[in-house]
Amino acid sequence: MKKKCMVSAILIGFSWALLTIPARGQETAGIFEQPLLITSAGQNAEVQIVAVLAKRAGLNYTLSKQATAADLENMKTLVLVLGASLKGLGAAGLDMDKERERVMALITAAQKAQVPLLCLHLGGETRRGPQTDDLIAEVLLLAKMVIVVKSGNGDGFFTKLCQPRNIPLVEVEKTADVQIPLQKAFK
Amino acid sequence: MNRIKAPALSAAFFLFLTGILCYFSGRSFRTMHRSETVFPSVGLTDTHQLSDYFPPLKNTHGDTEVYIFRGMEKGGNLLVLGGTHPNEPAGLMTAVLLIENIRGKRGNVIIVPRANSSGFTHSDPQEGNPQRFEVPTPAGPRLFRLGSRLTNPVDQWPDPAIYINPAGQKLSGNEVRNLNRCYPGRANGFLTERIAFAIMELIRRERVDIGIDLHESAPEYPVINAIVFHENSSELAALALLELQAEGFDIRLEASPVNLRGLSHREWGDHAGIKAILLETPNASHGRLKGKPSSSLIVDGKDKFYAKASRLGWLFVPYGEEGIPLSLRVARHLAALKALLGGLAELEPEKAVEFEGMPLPSEVQKKGVGAFLHPPT
Amino acid sequence: MLRIFYHLIVLYLSFHLLWHLFRQKKPWSQAGAALVLTLFLLRLFLIK
Structure with a gap:
């Protein structure tokens, strides 16, 4: 009985580890510093979930839906939540070109200030599409680490982008599971 | 003389048939004005009419029942709205179940x-929708009306260009x-605007803290299986989403667009300052791709x-051969309501709302929904 | 006021249909007129 319990515990632990370890075994723990600036690339609503997860993880964060280079002051990490929402863009009075411009200017400023980039995609399959994919392809290459909800990577889109460039990619089953790799990613 | 008489006789016969046809079809149409009975639980403390909050609505087809369940402990005030669109039955059924x-x-x-009580008195033209749907309960079926998205034109006509x-x-x-x-309605406006105004008055007078508007949408519509939230409720919506996903309900967040005006999730928040949430579930009977409506x-x-x-x-939700039954759609609304109240208790404990028996x-x-409904009489 | 105009218009058209019904000689034409008249009468009594 004791042995069975031990085996079950090991198996559960192993499965948990499989869920949270990165695809290629790169370093994903303690690679970012706080405070972090959270913004979206595509004005999606998932940015709010990331803020809640960061709060739950006890991270020192600032949420700005339309962050600019000025918001990067005193920040040690830039967190981009990927996914275009036409509703969100419309509500912000932006179109995809303007949003792309804002995001790229922000990343350029971050690189200049040596602020690393962490990218997240939480919207799953429904938050993909030509517009989102074009933006992701551009932004992802500059990331230091990527966390995605598995259903959004069903076609291996994120894997294909991250693998050749050795960018650590963490896949999680559900949005709530993002909290653990997010927490671990910060010192 | 005889040549005229024969057609006149048959014309009179057809006129008589017209009368019969008018009587039976008219009677059938008129049954839509009969509200389905709701059997409140013993926990009901007050029943009002919407006109109690805005008297000009009295004796109009816009007047409707308001059920209030007051708790013994001090907490927040929750408003649940079903039947904003009477052709989205999960909203009505969730409200009735509660x-x-x-x-x-x-x-x-x-x-x-x-x-929108007036919307329940007619159905959408050219849709071939049934007037009612049948919810099976252990003691026999209960009938509920399937109305129209819009107010009955008999009550409000004509529409402006x-x-x-x-x-x-x-x-x-x-x-x-x-x-x-x-929303936020007009006191001297069209009937629908007066209903919206009365709901705003209810929100103000009952000091509502959080309002939840229950809807359904077609599976080909992008805003589906979604929590649409006013920006003052963004953290609450995110908390609810995490809770719902943990319970196995796939759901997404949609921020209420600031420039899309007149909707509950926008104006309740802007004008009454309450947390405003709209919930959407997928309903095939509502969509353009459906087969025979029934x-x-x-x-x-x-x-x-x-x-x-x-x-x-082609769809924004997975739709298998097994379909998406009313029981699942109502369950989604209930789960979302529970998750939102859990989130509210976490964020603002003094405004927490709790109830038993759900x-x-x-x-x-x-x-199934019917297992929790009062038996039909 | 608008409602009175509406009623008057529908009433006028209903009378025309009634007149038409009695002028038709073929039963099928009469049946067609009767069916259309049904719709107008329902409108006249604001039944929807």
Whole structure:
């Protein structure tokens, strides 16, 4: 009985580890510093979930839906939540070109200030599409680490982008599971 | 003389047939004015009419029942609105299920099951929709009306060519009869605007803290299985989403667009300052790709055309041969309500709302809505 | 006011249909007129 319990515990632990370890075994723990600036690339609503997860993880964060280079002051990490929402863009009075411009200017400023980039995609399959994919392809290459909800990577889109460039990619089953790799990613 | 007489006789016969046809079809139409009976639980503390909050609504087809469940402990005030669009039955059924089961514990729960009462008195033209759908209960079926998205034109006519709603948004003319485009309403406006105004008055007078507007949408519509939230409720919506996903309900967040005016999730937040949430579930009977509309399509949600559309990747929700039944859609609304109240208790404990007796979403999904409804009389 | 105009218009058209019904000689034409008249009468009594 004791042995069975031990085996079950090991198996559960192993499965948990499989869920949270990165695809290629790169370093994903303690690679970012706080405070972090959270913004979206595509004005999606998932940015709010990331803020809640960061709060739950006890991270020192600032949420700005339309962050600019000025918001990067005193920040040690830039967190981009990927996914275009036409509703969100419309509500912000932006179109995809303007949003792309804002995001790229922000990343350029971050690189200049040596602020690393962490990218997240939480919207799953429904938050993909030509517009989102074009933006992701551009932004992802500059990331230091990527966390995605598995259903959004069903076609291996994120894997294909991250693998050749050795960018650590963490896949999680559900949005709530993002909290653990997010927490671990910060010192 | 005889030559004239024969056609005149047959014309009189056809006129008589016209009279009979008018009588029976008219009688059938008129039955839509009979509200389905709701059997409140013993926890009900007050019943009002919407006109109690805005008297000019009295004796109009816009007046409707307001059920209040007051808790013993001090807490927040929750408003649940069903039937804003009477052709979205999960909203009505969730509200009825709550009224027939809950008992207030902390704070107050205010439920309006048929927000646009006039919309329940007719059905959408040229849709071939059934007038009613049948919800099976252990003691026999209960009938509920399937109304129209819009106010009955008999109560509000004619529509303007272009409608400028109370919030200043320009819309197509018939939206003047869409309750969810008329907020914050006008005291001297069209009937639908007066209903919206009365709901705003209810929110103010009952000091509502959080309002939840229950809806359904077609599976081919992008805002589906979604929590639409006012920006003042963004953290609450995110907390609810995490809770719902943990319970196995796939759901997404949609921020209420600031420039889309007249909707509950926008104007309740802007004008009354309450947390404003709108919930959407997928309903095949509401969509453009459906087969024959029927009571069973509404209740069982099985539709081979939607199943095919899903296989072709045309939909925003997975739609299998097993369909998306009313029980699942109501369960989703209940689960979202529970998750939102959990989030509210976490964020603002002094405004927490608690009640007892609400059927578990998993049980509703398993046993069906009817298992938790009062038997028919 | 608008409602009175509406009623008057529908009433006028209903009378025309009634007149038409009695002028038709073929039963099928009469049946057609009777069916259309049904719709107008329902409108006249604001039944929807």
